[in-house]
Amino acid sequence: MIGTVIQTSFRALRRDRGAFVMSFILPIGFFTIFGFVFGSMRGSSTPRVTVLVVDQDHSDASRVLVAGLEHEPSLHAITHPGPTRENPAPADYTAATAEAAVRNGDAPAALIIPAGFGANPVAFGPGGQRPTFTILHDSSDPVAAQVVAGMLQKTVMTSLPATMATMGSQYFDREVGGLTSEQRKQMQLGLARLRQLQDQQTQNGSTAGQGTASIANSAPDNGGIVAVNVRDVVGEKKKSPMISYYAAGVGVMFLLFTASGAGGSLLDESDSGALDRVLSARVTMTALLLGKLIWSALLAFAQLTIMFLWAALIFHLDFFSHLPGFVVMTAITSFAVASFGMLLASLARTRGQLAAFSTLIILTMSALGGSMFPKFIMSDAMLRVGYFTFNSWAIEGYQKIFWRDEPIRSLGPEAAVLLTSGVLLFLLARWFARKWEYT
Amino acid sequence: MAASRNNPEPVAAEALPLQVDDVVKRFGAVTAVAGVSFAIAPGACFGLLGPNGAGKSTLIRSIVGRVRLDAGSIAIFGHSVSSAAARADLGWVPQELAIYPLLTCRENLQAFGKYQGLRGRVLHDAIAWCLEWAALADRAGSPVKTLSGGMKRRLNMAAGLIHRPRLVLLDEPTVGVDPQSRNRIFEMVEALRSAGTTIIYTTHYMEEAERLCDRIAIIDHGQIIAEGTKEELVSRSFGSRSSVTIHVGATQIDLAAWAQARGGTAQDGVVHCSVERPSEIADLLEAATHDRLEILDVTMQRPNLESVFLHLTGKELRS
Numbered sequence: 153m154i155g156t157v158i159q160t161s162f163r164a165l166r167r168d169r170g171a172f173v174m175s176f177i178l179p180i181g182f183f184t185i186f187g188f189v190f191g192s193m194r195g196s197s198t199p200r201v202t203v204l205v206v207d208q209d210h211s212d213a214s215r216v217l218v219a220g221l222e223h224e225p226s227l228h229a230i231t232h233p234g235p236t237r238e239n240p241a242p243a244d245y246t247a248a249t250a251e252a253a254v255r256n257g258d259a260p261a262a263l264i265i266p267a268g269f270g271a272n273p274v275a276f277g278p279g280g281q282r283p284t285f286t287i288l289h290d291s292s293d294p295v296a297a298q299v300v301a302g303m304l305q306k307t308v309m310t311s312l313p314a315t316m317a318t319m320g321s322q323y324f325d326r327e328v329g330g331l332t333s334e335q336r337k338q339m340q341l342g343l344a345r346l347r348q349l350q351d352q353q354t355q356n357g358s359t360a361g362q363g364t365a366s367i368a369n370s371a372p373d374n375g376g377i378v379a380v381n382v383r384d385v386v387g388e389k390k391k392s393p394m395i396s397y398y399a400a401g402v403g404v405m406f407l408l409f410t411a412s413g414a415g416g417s418l419l420d421e422s423d424s425g426a427l428d429r430v431l432s433a434r435v436t437m438t439a440l441l442l443g444k445l446i447w448s449a450l451l452a453f454a455q456l457t458i459m460f461l462w463a464a465l466i467f468h469l470d471f472f473s474h475l476p477g478f479v480v481m482t483a484i485t486s487f488a489v490a491s492f493g494m495l496l497a498s499l500a501r502t503r504g505q506l507a508a509f510s511t512l513i514i515l516t517m518s519a520l521g522g523s524m525f526p527k528f529i530m531s532d533a534m535l536r537v538g539y540f541t542f543n544s545w546a547i548e549g550y551q552k553i554f555w556r557d558e559p560i561r562s563l564g565p566e567a568a569v570l571l572t573s574g575v576l577l578f579l580l581a582r583w584f585a586r587k588w589e590y591t
Numbered sequence: 592m593a594a595s596r597n598n599p600e601p602v603a604a605e606a607l608p609l610q611v612d613d614v615v616k617r618f619g620a621v622t623a624v625a626g627v628s629f630a631i632a633p634g635a636c637f638g639l640l641g642p643n644g645a646g647k648s649t650l651i652r653s654i655v656g657r658v659r660l661d662a663g664s665i666a667i668f669g670h671s672v673s674s675a676a677a678r679a680d681l682g683w684v685p686q687e688l689a690i691y692p693l694l695t696c697r698e699n700l701q702a703f704g705k706y707q708g709l710r711g712r713v714l715h716d717a718i719a720w721c722l723e724w725a726a727l728a729d730r731a732g733s734p735v736k737t738l739s740g741g742m743k744r745r746l747n748m749a750a751g752l753i754h755r756p757r758l759v760l761l762d763e764p765t766v767g768v769d770p771q772s773r774n775r776i777f778e779m780v781e782a783l784r785s786a787g788t789t790i791i792y793t794t795h796y797m798e799e800a801e802r803l804c805d806r807i808a809i810i811d812h813g814q815i816i817a818e819g820t821k822e823e824l825v826s827r828s829f830g831s832r833s834s835v836t837i838h839v840g841a842t843q844i845d846l847a848a849w850a851q852a853r854g855g856t857a858q859d860g861v862v863h864c865s866v867e868r869p870s871e872i873a874d875l876l877e878a879a880t881h882d883r884l885e886i887l888d889v890t891m892q893r894p895n896l897e898s899v900f901l902h903l904t905g906k907e908l909r910s
Contacts, residue, residue, distance in 0.1 A: 425687030429751070432655045432683050433706040434675060590659045591618075591652065 173508045181512060185519045200532065201299045202228040204250040204262035209283075211270020213315055218265070220311030224303050228532075230259070251288050251385050257548075257556055260296035260528060261289040263304065273308065273315050273378070284379040290386040292397060292555050293528040297382050308378050317343055386556055394526065395467040396460075396554035397547060401523035403459040404485060404546045405514065407452045411493025412510035414448040415581075418497050418588070419506060427588055437589050441498075441582055445490050452486035469554065477553030477560050484567050485546045488574035492542065495577045498584035517541040545569050606669030608633055608680075608758040608789035609654065614663035616649050623649040625813035626663070631758075631806075636780070636790040638804030640797075640896075642904055646813035647793060651762055654791070655683045667758055679707070682756035684748045686763045690735055696722065696746050697731040700753050707754035721749035724779060741772025748779060759783060760791045765799060777802065797896040807896065811904045821896055828902045829894040832865040835872055836892070840885030849882065866891070 165171055205221055207214050221229040233242045233253070245253070250262035266283040285304060289297035309316060321339050325331050331339065421427040430440060460478060464471035471478065496513070500506035518524050520534065521543025527535060538544040549566035552558040609631040616624040623646045631637045641647040652658045654665055656672040667677035690699045700718045709717055722728040725745035735743060748764055761780065765773045780803055783790060794800055800807055801821055808818040817824055838861055839846065850857035853875065855864030866872060872891060879886055894902075 424692075425685045425689035426691065428652075428655075428657055429683060429685055429689040429703070430706050432657055432678065432681075433703070433754075434678055434708050435706050590657060 168504060169508070171504065171508065173512060178512050178515070181516060182519065185516065200226055200228045201261065201296045201303075201528075202230065202259040203296070203300045204245050204253055204259050205229045205231050206245045206247055206250050206262060206264045207231070208247070208267045209265050209269040213270035213273050213312060214265045216311050217269070217273075217307060220307040221263070221303070224307055226299060227303050229263075247286075247288075254288050254290050254385050255556060256558075257290065257551065260293035261287055261300045263287055263300055273312060273319065284381050287380060287382045288385045289382065290556075291384040292387065292394060292551065293526075294394075295528055301380050301382065304378060304380065395463050395469050396550055397522075397526065399459050399463040399469065400456075400547045400550035401518075401521075401543060403456045404489065404521075404543045405518040405523040407455055407486070407489045408492060408514040408517065408542070409510065410451060410455060411448050411489045412496050412506065412514065413493070414451060414490070415444065415493035415495075415497030416500075416503055416506050418444065418494075418585075419500060419503050422588055423503075431589065437585055438582060441494060441578070441585055445487075445494055445578060448490035448493055449483075449486040452489050453482050456482045456486065474553050474557075477558075477563070478550075480560050480563060481546070481549045481553055481566070484563075484570045484574070485542070485549070488542055488546075488570040488577070491574040491577035491581065494581035495584070498581040498587075518543055520544070522547050542570065542573070606666070607631060608635075608668055609637075609791065610664075610666045610669075611650075611654070612664050612666075614650070614653055614665060615661045616646075616653060616658055617661050622813055624653065627810070627813070627815055628663075629808055629815060629818060631789055631791065633789055634784070634787050635805045636784055636792055636803050638800040638807035639791060639793045639810065640800060640807060640900060641793075641810035645811045645904075647810050649813075650810065651760060651791075651793065654760060655681065679754065680757045682751045682754065682759040684751035684759065684761045684764055686766060688743050688747050690743070690747055690750055692736045693734060695732050695734050696727050696738070696749075699735060699746060699750055703750040704753040709754060717753050717755065720755075721753055724752070724782065725749040726775060739772070741768045741775065744768050744772065744776065745779065748776070752783075756788075758789045758791070762793050763795065764792075765794065765796065773799075797900070801896055809900060809903055816903050817899070824896065824899045825894045828899045829865065832867050833869070833891050833893050834898060835864045835866055835875065836888075836890045837862040837864070837875065837879065837886060838888040839879070840887055842884055844882060844884070846884075849884075853878070 165175065203221070205218055207218055218229070218231060221227055222231075230245075232244045233239075233249075235242060245262070247264050250264070253259055254262050264286040266285060268283040269285075272283065287297050287300050287304075289300070291297075321343070418427065421430070427440075431437065457478075460469065460471050463469040493510075496510050497506060500509060515524075518541075520538045521541030522530070522538060523543045527538070527544075527547070530538070535544075545566045549563050549570075552562050552566070553560075607630050609629075611627055611629050614624050614627045615622065625646070627646075627650060629637075639647060639650070649658060653660060654667075654672065656678070665672045668680050670677040670680070672678075672681075691702065694702065697718060700721050701714065704714045704717055719728075722731050725748060727742060727746060727749065730738060730742060735746065738746065744764060744767075748761070751761075752759060764780075765776050768776065777799070780790065780792070784803075790803075792800070792804055804821075806818065806820055807824060808815050809824070810816065817827065819827070835855075840860070846857040846860070846862065850862045850864065853864055855862055857863070864875060866875070869891060872889065876886065876889065892898075
């Protein structure tokens, strides 16, 4: 008896391809995605923090420090923008251009090495005379500034051994009331060897990887061997930096499910015979699909509006002063998502198939596109894959509007991608919907 | 030459409501409809009968323009089934409850009316007529899911007639309804007939076809195997003879041979014969007594559509 129950259940599962996919493929797919995001696959996918480095000192010490930062594996240190056709040899970042780039979302943080750093690079304990580094950051990535501050402390220690020893000996000399001439001579010999080693490290970048990238003991304040001032250049006057991110991320994920369900009404109507009846009247398949698409898009628009209104009410998101940008972003996102739902429905043959495939695809897109976990913990490779999802483009667009206060015209790339995708997906949906037109 | 909107295809003044000519439809190696032709006169109720898998559903879907034909043509009042004019003239009531379960009766009629191009006062009046015709006026605001099976069937019919078509295709409109609702549906169909609407009626119930249809076509293996009035079909199959059924008790003799000797058949203790005159029954009974058959029951019946169907297709209509 029990065997028959098991056998019957197995046969039912085997013949329900949708359930079969849900049972086996979906968990494996998700495990793989999480593995890529969190598992640091052989280091190649370890997320690196992009930091724009501005050298205002132009001393030997600052050049050594920049070289050390450039070779730090947990950082992607950039001193100048990438070349373009108009500007094949762009100038190094200045404090102003770096700040603008952070505001623009090109990088989550910028590090400014202050003038005078080479003359007095480090100090031991609070109160020592030293110039203050500045980290400009976008607090929608709460990790970047801490990583940069920690890696700065580490790099100063590992890339400037001679400087450290010199400053240390001066500190020691001052505190003990002076060294003997013999002690001073031995000290000078040792410092010469360290300078030689430091020069070699600068040439081959061997400081990289000497220490583990730990930020546990480094905080963006003046307690380290270098003084650091951290300034949020994007969200200084804003509350809850991740609210607009997650309102968009979670909103788009559920929009995709809603659109899939709305598209699925075609399958219900096909099963009930209503679709045949409608198409035998004066309604064409194109008109029917357009009607479904517009309805689905309106539903999505309403959903996102309610989501953001809720965020304004509960989390004090500044919704109303960003209303025009919100309307534009929500309209194009809703259209793209609705087209996606229509395509899924037109590809599926049964509700079961639609449920299985839409769950698989939507959860995968949401994981890769930033709806499930923030983009700043993803590797560059994962971020590149994320550009193939609606979620990523929609989140980026909403962040431009709500977080970076950019004008509507800045939504050009997002609008182009989402609108083009929406049109293409709808055309594909129309193509596959031919199966319902005639037999 | 293809007809254009400004130069519509010419239509004969006396164009028939439905003209089906040599229609062929294949699905891969299977020929579902194999050269079917028939026509329906204005105001007639035309019954279309056939066993399951005979090609009836494909033929119906062809008439409503949901099938691409491999050969042949179908015209509704002289217009191709894919034309807007044909769609306006044809009302289809599918076998399935093709209505929106979460909408009310009125909302369903409104939706299907708009799909047929009705608007404003015309739509309003059409909805009122449909609700009245289907005896659903008092349930106009009720969601479909709260209606009884019979009410749903009636709404399903009303949705197909919202645009007041001249030709109506009723595909098994009484499936799954109780006798009372069935009678109500018969009244609705008869009201349509009285109004001069031409009807195509498919059913698995012979008594419905006999009651409602002027002419009947029987389709099997994708072909029309018989067509005519009920009397014509019976006469062609059985002439003027009546069928006699004799139930006999257990016997030692070869009952099949006994029946065959008298022009009939026997199976499981039941003998089927036919007689020209009722008096011939006495001869059968005398022969049975002579051969020591224990007669349990004897019935004589004029052949009906069921008999014709069984005779022509070898199957019960509802099998």
